[in-house]
Amino acid sequence: MMKKLAIEPLTRAAFKPYGDVIELDGAKQIPINLGTTIRFHDLCNVDVEEQGGHTLVNLFRGQPRALPFEIKMMERHPLGSQAFIPLDDRPYIVVVAPAGDLDESKIRAFVTRGWQGVNYAKGVWHHPLLALGKVSDFIVVDRGGGEGHNLNEQDLKESLWLTDEAMR
């Protein structure tokens, strides 16, 4: 019997315990450059300075995953936030659990709608990138340098499944 995970719409309110939703709705807008540009200001909390860390800008190119997909593990970055900002507006899935000891009963899945990124707060458990449909590029803003080990991975006692039915 496959244990299925509900897939919820990604909203700022629902994602608040895990970090930031990066989106334009609700962002502070500042007109600049004599009004020719709008600055959507400060879209997420970049928190990377612990133990001498600094900001890295990277691009992640993810192969698409097919559903049903088995969630067998989670990971976290205990020393820094990690933001994923898509280059397009196709949906992808985000799977998270609160920081602290991993509580498998608290794992939740979200699907994006339109152009939405996520910023995992420091220590928040998440599944590695789950692109859908085709190869997908994301700008990733995370922590480099400094002291300490910034990755923990943990296998689940019981797998959770993302299914097509849950997407509907």
Add this chain to the structure above:
Amino acid sequence: MMKKLAIEPLTRAAFKPYGDVIELDGAKQIPINLGTTIRFHDLCNVDVEEQGGHTLVNLFRGQPRALPFEIKMMERHPLGSQAFIPLDDRPYIVVVAPAGDLDESKIRAFVTRGWQGVNYAKGVWHHPLLALGKVSDFIVVDRGGGEGHNLNEQDLKESLWLTDEAMR
């Protein structure tokens, strides 16, 4: 008599005095997530910590500019780098001059080809965003918080023109 600016192709080598070209060619590639994702690693030098600054992630939505375009001023951020990362691969124009006192004879223009971003190094003079063709979105990684004033603007003694002919 309009003084015209040559428009050069944007390359890492040509742009080196002004900061980083953000592109995938030549980037360090790290396979992660059991090989399902490639991490194009550390694409630019985020330099924002002077006087207590920290990293901001923003989105700039720029109106397109038409050619011929008159370059009348330049600006710089003396306390931090500023990266522009396009959400698509349409060309745009970047106009720069070396850090230090503005030397108008050293102003250069570049046009992007394919998916290319730029990261202006701290203090490098540049023109505000010059999108082309249609409204264009860029992820902008720059400095917030901290002490000090991080914007200088300077009018040119003599305007420089970007023309269609220079794009060919």
